[in-house]
Amino acid sequence: MSLLGLSGPKLTLKHLSTILLMIISFFPPPSLSSVSRGVTGHPPDMDEGNDDNIYMDGDDDFGAETAKITSPGESITSARAFMRGHGTYVDSDEVIASVAGVIERVNKLITVRALRTRYSPEVGDLVIGRITEVQPRRWKVDANARQDAVLMLSSVNLPGGVQRRKLESDELQMRNFFQEGDLLVAEVQAFFADGAMSLHTRSLKYGKLRNGQLVSVPPILIRRLKSHFCSLPSGVDLILGLNGYIWISKHVRNNEKEGHEGFDAEAVYSNQNDDIDDATRTAIARVSNIIRVLASRSVPITDSIALEAYEWTVEQDVDVKDLLLEDVADALVAAVTKEPSEQW
Template sequence: MDQDDIEMEIDGEDSLDIHVVTPGEVVTRDSAFMRGHGTYTEDETLVASLAGVVDRVNKLISIKPLRTRYNGEIGDVVVGRITEVAQKRWKVDMNARQDGVLLLSSVNLPGGVQRRKNESDELQMRTFFAEGDMLSAEVQAFFQDGAASLHTRSIKYGKLRNGSLVTVPSALIKRTKSHFVTLPCGVDVILGLNGYIWVAKHVPISPEQANQPDALYHNDNEPIADQEREIIARVSNTILALAKHNNFINDTMIVYAYEAGSSHRVKDILKPDISQEIVQTARAQFQEAQQH
């Protein structure tokens, strides 16, 4: 099967209600509509400033681009990397238009969940998060200039270990109920809405471990067996294969694609013809499941 066959298969369904616009195109002349993201008004008409799909919610019209940097929303789960340790804050690279800010006051520190941060905490900030550390966090608020303020005030969030990072375009990640998933193959996946995905060994946290002062911020990986490494690599490559074919990514899609690629060797998953076949099989399975 080649590219044309995929195209044929997808054509016909849903293609009618996709309204594609390009920059400078008039979306509507009706002044009853409000302008949302990706639009501007000129002479009472609503004009698109992006190439994408028109998204209408009641009277609000916005354009959804299909390839763009991450635009955060409050409550989003993101995966990021510390780029800088500054005064009472960390700067976090999260594939957005500016680095995110993680304030010292928005992290849980060892020894008591809620306590005031004092000067000694400020001095040892680098022992919690140093440059290059990966973390998962939630978008808490936005500053005036559009930079995101993050927080890790939950047991779910915090430093990431025991795994590898996969980066995909942020538009591919679908918003779902949970972005923390444990796959049937025994691998934990954190689907950051910013397009950073953390694939890691599943490590159950026992309550007494969580209370240990060192538990949150230590830098040591658990022992990972060769077999576990292979599964992590397989899941990573499966996600990359989905991204290569611009397919949306959620937990079910990863599971389907993982199953579809299970007969191939890990390194073969990213070969053009094999990845195509895997994505196609997974898509077909997903659509079938949707109809039931």
């Protein structure tokens, strides 16, 4: 989406009725400190920090000491010297935050990143989604974004070879490939004019998910990694979708996925789970509880942290369900968020 496409606040007088009037600027903005003392004896708010200097650089600064927190309606800087990005708007020559979060600056571009929000997709992102609707030649996929994603029939691999033409018969049997409620892993391919994303699964890595469990976390906790497919040594595969959906499943060996001639449609679109033994089920439950704990403490989830946490729980001999107890969870988070220098 281009920056110019972002529009300012909509202050329409549309909903004027007998009981609802809108009075613009009836009283002047009173100064905060004097009023709060006048009415209730509150101390004035201390560190507002909305002065005009911006001392942040780099596009991804989450250091607690340097990060500048802001919230809606707070003036960030002058609009003459800076450009507004996401999470901001311009009013009377000032750049003003519209979400609560961290101020980020890249040269002259000011953005505010909200810490809890829906997933905003980018091309090439790996996402996990759930089919919500089957439509002519396309599926609608819930991917935790502001609109459902679209998966076109032409962007999936069909049985009988990658290069095969899509026939009318394929359109008629779309539910044989994906039906409502199915989970899938896909890549963001492009955007439509209204900002909805289009997905594709044209790779052996992508496709329908089975043999596992879905855990949903805030999207900001998933960072872009070298690979979002990781396998933990305990026979568990982990797929970290950038939209905050995490798939935890039984480990499948690579050559099994491929089948005989490179692409086994039976296996790829199967709805049947494989046989999963008790040890693997426990491991899956353990990993999913670990991820829930990390997410509840707002710790970014990476393959290395998941592995470290898994090893810690095995080492400490923690029962899977005890992981969710507050004290165990705190100990786990403290163990995995130690400074790296202490560990190696």
